[in-house]
Amino acid sequence: MRKIDLLPEPLTASRFAQFGEVISANGASYPINGGTTQRFHRQATVERNDGEAIISVFQAQPRSLPMKITMMERHPLGSQAFFPCDDQPYLVLVCLGDNAPDPDTLRLFSVQGQGVNYHAGTWHFPLLSLEAVRNFWVVDRVGHGNNLDEHSFSDDVEITISEYRSHSE
Ligand SMILES: NC(=O)N[C@@H](O)C(=O)O
Numbered sequence: 001m002r003k004i005d006l007l008p009e010p011l012t013a014s015r016f017a018q019f020g021e022v023i024s025a026n027g028a029s030y031p032i033n034g035g036t037t038q039r040f041h042r043q044a045t046v047e048r049n050d051g052e053a054i055i056s057v058f059q060a061q062p063r064s065l066p067m068k069i070t071m072m073e074r075h076p077l078g079s080q081a082f083f084p085c086d087d088q089p090y091l092v093l094v095c096l097g098d099n100a101p102d103p104d105t106l107r108l109f110s111v112q113g114q115g116v117n118y119h120a121g122t123w124h125f126p127l128l129s130l131e132a133v134r135n136f137w138v139v140d141r142v143g144h145g146n147n148l149d150e151h152s153f154s155d156d157v158e159i160t161i162s163e164y165r166s167h168s169e
């Protein structure tokens with residue numbers, strides 16, 4: 001049995017770029033509304049492939065750690081963005097892979113005060129909220145075609161998330 005114990009790394013736009021975009025009130029902005037508001041413009045782009053982009057609220061139960069990761073999913077027809085309604089930490093787990101998620105490319109990110117927008121087709125684990133029941137705004141795509149591709153890892157690999165504090169803390 002091959003064991004993979006995932007260690008979180010702090011989320012940055014450059015580290016996440018091949019998987020999607022980071023949404024935050026950091027970086028370039030410009031004043032609008034007579035200077036009463038700063039616009040952090042176009043943090044992410046919604047991919048919808050002629051479907052509709054919708055906004056939902058996910059009320060997420062906290063995950064208990066350690067936890068086993070047995071599957072990943074992707075949305076081939078649209079992006080999926082999550083933005084937390086508070087600044088408590090949560091986790092984002094993604095990986096590469098053409099026809100199936102590649103466990104050797106798994107990346108676990110610890111996230112606080114930022115959102116993420118998965119590119120269409122990015123392998124990810126469903127929402128990994130922590131510590132308490134929490135709300136997230138979600139922007140994703142509905143419409144024709146199958147927009148959910150789930151894939152289980154093979155039984156000869158055991159993937160674990162043991163903790164959520166990033167190892168640089
Ligand atoms: N099922 C659903 O809408 N959510 C997942 O896609 C997820 O990534 O959390």
Ligand code: NI
Nearest residue numbers: 073075080126
């Ligand atoms: Ni998803």
